[in-house]
Amino acid sequence: MVMVSLKEFYSKLFSSIISSVWLLISDVICTYWYVLTRTKNKHNRHTFNTNMLKAGVDQTVTMKLTGHKTNAMFLRYSHIDQEMGELAMGKLSSFLGTRNSCFESA
Helix, strand or coil, X not given: XXXXXXXXXHHHHHHHHHHHHHHHHHHHHHHHHHHHHHCCCHHHHXXXXXXXXXXXXXXXXXXXXXXXXXXXXXXXXXXXXXXHHHHHHHHHXXXXXXXXXXXXXX
């Protein structure tokens, strides 16, 4: 059994925490950079919001990143495409435990 001093243990723990926090911060910075540089026109804002929604990112986080203050404005730039609709209907079908012919695609 290898014994590690308390100082070494806390040093490694602190280093690990700092690395994790730095990765998180760098991800946020990269996301902000993307939003600031890529969402200058309406089309890109629509795409960004929709992709964040599809990725499962919380609406509050997306609103912070895009600067939307109201739910109405967020929803104006977020769209549900066919893939998302089919996924939602599949979840409903699984929840109900039955397959309904109107939910199945032709």
